[in-house]
Every structure is written in structure tokens, then in C-alpha cells.
Amino acid sequence: xxxxxxxxxxxxxxxxxxxxxxxxxxxxxxxxxxxxxxxxxxxxxxxxxxxxxxxxxxxxxxxxxxxxxxxxxxxxxxxxxxxxxxxxxxxxxxxxxxxxxxxxxxxxxxxxxxxxxxxxxxxxxxxxxxxxxxxxxxxxxxxxxxxxxxxxxxxxxxxxxxxxxxxxxxxxxxxxxxxxxxxxxxxxxxxxxxxxxxxxxxxxxxxxxxxxxxxxxxxxxxxxxxxxxxxxxxxxxxxxxxxxxxxxxxxxxxxxxxxxxxxxxxxxxxxxxxxxxxxxxxxxxxxxxxxxxxxxxxxxxxxxxxxxxxxxxxxxxxxxxxxxxxxxxxxxxxxxxxxxxxxxxxxxxxxxxxxxxxxxxxxxxxxxxxxxxxxxxxxxxxxxxxxxxxxxxxxxxxxxxxxxxxxxxxxxxxxxxxxxxxxxxxxxxxxxxxxxxxxxxxxxxxxxxxxxxxxxxxxxxxxxxxxxxxxxxxxxxxxxxxxxxxx
Amino acid sequence: xxxxxxxxxxxxxxxxxxxxxxxxxxxxxxxxxxxxxxxxxxxxxxxxxxxxxxxxxxxxxxxxxxxxxxxxxxxxxxxxx
Numbered sequence: 001x002x003x004x005x006x007x008x009x010x011x012x013x014x015x016x017x018x019x020x021x022x023x024x025x026x027x028x029x030x031x032x033x034x035x036x037x038x039x040x041x042x043x044x045x046x047x048x049x050x051x052x053x054x055x056x057x058x059x060x061x062x063x064x065x066x067x068x069x070x071x072x073x074x075x076x077x078x079x080x081x082x083x084x085x086x087x088x089x090x091x092x093x094x095x096x097x098x099x100x101x102x103x104x105x106x107x108x109x110x111x112x113x114x115x116x117x118x119x120x121x122x123x124x125x126x127x128x129x130x131x132x133x134x135x136x137x138x139x140x141x142x143x144x145x146x147x148x149x150x151x152x153x154x155x156x157x158x159x160x161x162x163x164x165x166x167x168x169x170x171x172x173x174x175x176x177x178x179x180x181x182x183x184x185x186x187x188x189x190x191x192x193x194x195x196x197x198x199x200x201x202x203x204x205x206x207x208x209x210x211x212x213x214x215x216x217x218x219x220x221x222x223x224x225x226x227x228x229x230x231x232x233x234x235x236x237x238x239x240x241x242x243x244x245x246x247x248x249x250x251x252x253x254x255x256x257x258x259x260x261x262x263x264x265x266x267x268x269x270x271x272x273x274x275x276x277x278x279x280x281x282x283x284x285x286x287x288x289x290x291x292x293x294x295x296x297x298x299x300x301x302x303x304x305x306x307x308x309x310x311x312x313x314x315x316x317x318x319x320x321x322x323x324x325x326x327x328x329x330x331x332x333x334x335x336x337x338x339x340x341x342x343x344x345x346x347x348x349x350x351x352x353x354x355x356x357x358x359x360x361x362x363x364x365x366x367x368x369x370x371x372x373x374x375x376x377x378x379x380x381x382x383x384x385x386x387x388x389x390x391x392x393x394x395x396x397x398x399x400x401x402x403x404x405x406x407x408x409x410x411x412x413x414x415x416x417x418x419x420x421x422x423x424x425x426x427x428x429x430x431x432x433x434x435x436x437x438x439x440x441x442x443x444x445x446x447x448x449x450x451x452x453x454x455x456x457x458x459x460x461x462x463x464x465x466x467x468x469x470x471x472x473x474x475x476x477x478x479x480x481x482x483x484x485x486x487x
Numbered sequence: 488x489x490x491x492x493x494x495x496x497x498x499x500x501x502x503x504x505x506x507x508x509x510x511x512x513x514x515x516x517x518x519x520x521x522x523x524x525x526x527x528x529x530x531x532x533x534x535x536x537x538x539x540x541x542x543x544x545x546x547x548x549x550x551x552x553x554x555x556x557x558x559x560x561x562x563x564x565x566x567x568x
Contacts (some may be wrong), residue, residue, distance in 0.1 A: 038526040038541035039489075039548045039566060090488060096539070099528030153526055451533040 024169035028178035030121035031061035037153035094472035296404035330376030332409035339366030339402035379440035
């Protein structure tokens with residue numbers, strides 16, 4: 001039975017301080033559109049942008065034409081080719097996407113002082129106080145959209161949603177694609193929600209949908225009108241949040257992004273892929289500090305033949321460590337994951353004998369091993385030393401197909417210098433050794449000036465840039481620096 | 488798709504308002520007149536900033552790279568339309 005709710009956060013008068021106005025802009029088929037913009041030959045054709053040009057490599061972005069053929073993001077190249085035989089594939093170019101995002105986001109920074117770079121191709125604007133109503137905001141956003149096409153590229157389109165909360169703005173932007181503009185306000189809120197499936201809401205997946213279906217909830221309007229007490233009993237506090245979001249209340253924190261990124265070094269172009277969240281994660285409050293920093297690479301057969309496993313792991317560790325240092329944080333935990341070509345002998349579970357702090361678990365044809373530092377570490381030598389030691393333990397010379405490193409349990413520095421003492425196991429050594437910190441700073445300064453590979457570990461000599469290259473992450477906006485004219 | 492070239496080229500460029508764009512470039516003793524600059528983006532290698540121009544003439548698509556530190560142009564890639 002529907003209950004009476006307080007009115008959504010939409011007013012009719014500009015003096016209404018409760019009135020909020022948010023917008024969400026989603027670039028359509030972003031990576032593919034940028035590639036089509038760069039090369040007119042690709043326009044109007046089904047195109048897939050892949051992380052690797054290999055039959056097992058997955059499509060990370062499909063063009064509008066490819067989506068019409070039935071290709072979905074996440075499909076392997078092999079399957080996508082079967083679904084759409086005329087499809088072309090191209091390898092991703094992270095620097096290009098970040099540069100285009102910088103230019104596009106810069107235009108949005110001219111509309112309001114509060115801009116949240118939600119992902120590499122999505123942005124939230126808090127338009128409260130800048131525009132009188134949705135119509136005026138629509139006019140400004142349409143002009144911004146035209147400027148994108150005239151100043152950045154005519155093939156770049158975006159979908160715009162305007163609503164009294166971030167959640168509803170995101171929901172609105174997904175209603176009309178590509179190049180749509182949708183407004184959700186008090187008048188059309190119920191009508192809009194009635195047409196939307198539960199899974200259209202960011203944060204509701206198959207499992208939650210099944211639970212809601214058992215309660216007799218089949219669309220978002222049903223969810224909004226469901227008694228909040230019952231919803232809390234069924235879903236816990238998340239039920240209350242869903243109720244508030246669908247009622248137009250703004251409960252999600254707005255993470256304002258800086259004009260020029262101070263997250264990561266300004267000269268670094270390879271900052272990406274923080275694993276704190278993935279793209280399908282729920283619509284939750286984000287923290288500016290990532291939960292973890294990681295890098296991974298699907299290792300080709302030829303790298304095994306050339307005995308390049310260790311250099312590749314060092315490069316992955318160096319990339320992850322560099323980004324960790326750019327945040328000024330330290331890692332307490334390092335996890336190394338490796339997959340091997342079957343058949344192989346799965347290692348037994350349980351703790352490693354070398355250190356009680358080590359845990360080991362097998363998954364599929366791969367292994368994952370976690371090491372905890374006694375003192376948090378971020379200098380290149382501690383990280384590389386620990387990573388290579390872990391690899392030695394889990395790798396018995398099989399053909400490696402996948403390598404990943406994750407630095408987690410991140411903590412800020414406490415500036416406590418360590419007394420000199422020795423540990424039995426160098427594996428867990430880390431911490432704020434003055435020598436290591438100063439050397440790490442010097443190495444970073446050299447890389448800032450001359451490039452990432454200007455100073456490397458000796459074992460990385462001659463390692464091709466094809467191995468463990470720069471990667472792009474959808475939800476990661478590090479490296480996207482915006483500038484507004486006049487500032 | 489694209490084939491890597493990586494050779495230095497001679498370029499005639501224009502400076503209009505707030506942008507600089509290549510107009511003609513010479514590669515292998517042949518002149519290519521650029522009909523469209525489709526996308527311009529930047530990359531960094533340390534402090535060295537590079538501008539990458541994705542351009543087309545009547546028949547081909549090219550990627551031209553301009554090194555701001557050395558003021559040199561390079562034909563990076565080429566694709567036949």
C-alpha cells in the first residue's frame with residue numbers, strides 16, 4: 001500500500017533552498033566514438049575497442065553500430081566476431097581517451113563550480129543555484145553538447161539526465177541513448193519510474209531484483225511506493241536508501257573533482273585502473289582514497305618462451321607502486337595473482353610455511369598469494385622485492401597466462417622513522433626507512449622529468465612496451481586534468 | 488587497420504586563433520594535403536609534451552606526432568581509407 005511521502009527535492013521557486021538540480025552526462029560508446037572520431041574510415045561501421053587484439057581479448061567498448069548488431073561490452077573478440085562478422089577491432093589507446101575526457105570535462109567545468117568526474121566518460125554536475133529550473137539547465141547543457149561536437153569532435157555524442165538528485169539524474173541519462181536528454185522532476189517522477197525495470201537502477205542487480213520480486217516489486221515505482229518499514233526489514237538499511245533515492249532525496253555524497261588533477265603526478269600519463277570499485281558496483285558514496293591499487297596483464301606465450309615473467313611482474317609492481325606513491329599512501333598488503341596454463345598441479349591451501357602472515361589460496365588454474373608488510377611500504381625496492389619473492393613461491397616454471405598485483409589496506413604516512421633492526425624474513429620488511437624513501441623520491445623525480453621508463457630495474461632491460469602496457473579503467477579518472485579558460 | 492611508420496616528416500602548419508594545425512606534410516618525396524584534422528590530443532613522456540594529430544587527406548588517415556621539446560614532426564601511423 002502506498003504511503004504518504006514528503007515531496008521530492010524539487011521546488012518551483014528559485015528561492016526554495018531545498019531545491020536541488022543535478023545533471024549526469026554519459027558519453028555514448030565513448031572509446032569507440034573517440035576512435036571513430038580519429039579515423040573517419042571507422043565511422044558508421046561496427047567497431048570494438050579491445051584491451052588485447054587476441055581472440056580471447058574482451059571488447060571494452062562497442063560502437064553504436066556494433067551494439068545494434070547485438071555486440072555487448074565484455075564479449076570476447078571471438079564471440080563478437082560471430083555475432084557481427086563485419087566488425088572491426090582496434091586496441092585501446094588510454095592516453096587518447098584521457099586527453100579527450102580532459103577537453104570534454106573542461107567544458108562542463110564552465111557550467112558550474114561543482115563537477116564530479118564519476119568515470120572516464122561520465123560526469124555529474126551540481127547545477128543548484130546556477131540555473132533557475134530544468135529548462136534553463138537543459139539549454140546550457142545542449143549548448144555544452146554542441147560545443148563538444150564543434151570543439152572536440154563531431155562524432156562524440158552524450159546522453160544527458162537532469163533531476164533533483166544524482167541517482168535520478170543518472171537514471172534519466174540512461175533513458176534516451178544515444179544523444180538524448182531526459183528530465184525527471186516532481187511531475188513525471190512516478191510516470192518515469194513506472195516504465196523502468198528494477199535493474200535499470202544503478203546498484204540493483206539480478207540477486208536484489210529476485211529478492212524484490214518476491215516482495216511483489218517489479219518496477220521502480222513499485223519499489224518507491226513500497227512501505228519503507230517493510231523495505232528496511234527486507235533489505236536492511238539499503239532499503240531505506242533506495243526509498244529515499246527513488247523519492248528524489250539526495251543522499252549520495254557529491255565528490256567534487258579538482259580543476260587540475262592533484263591526484264597522481266601531473267606529468268604522469270599512466271595513472272589508471274584503481275581497483276577500489278568496478279563499473280558494475282553499486283551507486284555508493286565514493287572515497288577519494290582508493291581501497292586498493294592494482295595492475296594486471298594477460299601474459300602471451302612468447303613472453304614465457306623469452307623468460308620475461310619476472311620483468312613483467314616488476315613492471316606491474318612499478319606501475320602500481322608509482323600510483324600508490326602519487327597518492328602519498330603506503331600499502332600494508334600485497335597480493336600477487338598468477339594463472340597457469342593447465343594442466344598443472346594445484347598447490348595446497350593454508351598458510352605458507354615461510355611466514356605466518358602469508359595466506360595462499362587456489363582458484364581455478366591460478367594462484368593468489370597475499371603478503372602483509374610489518375610496516376606499510378611504498379618504496380620501489382620493498383615492493384619489488386616482496387613481489388619477486390612471492391612469485392618465486394607460487395611459480396614452479398609453468399607457462400604463466402596471467403599476472404596481477406594488488407596493493408591494498410592503504411594507509412597514510414605517519415612519519416615515524418624506524419629504528420634499525422633486522423627481520424628474519426625480508427619478505428615482510430617495509431616501512432619508512434629514510435634511505436628507501438629518499439631513493440624512491442629521487443627515482444620518481446627522474447621519471448617525472450624524463451618519462452616512466454627512464455630509470456628501471458636492470459632485469460627490465462629490453463622489455464618491450466607491449467608487455468604490461470598502460471591500461472584504462474572506466475571508473476578511473478586519474479590522469480584527466482581539466483582547465484577552464486580564465487582560471 | 489593502422490600500420491606503424493615512425494618516420495620524421497616535413498610539415499607546413501598554420502596557427503589560427505588558439506590552435507596550431509598541420510596543413511601539408513612531405514613524406515617519401517610526396518606531398519600530402521590534409522583535408523581534415525579529426526582529433527587532437529596530447530601525451531606526455533616525462534615533461535616532454537607531444538601533440539598527436541589524427542588527420543586525413545582524400546585517401547588516407549594519418550597520425551602525426553609533434554614533439555614540443557624538440558619541435559620535430561613524425562608520421563607515426565597510417566591507415567588506408
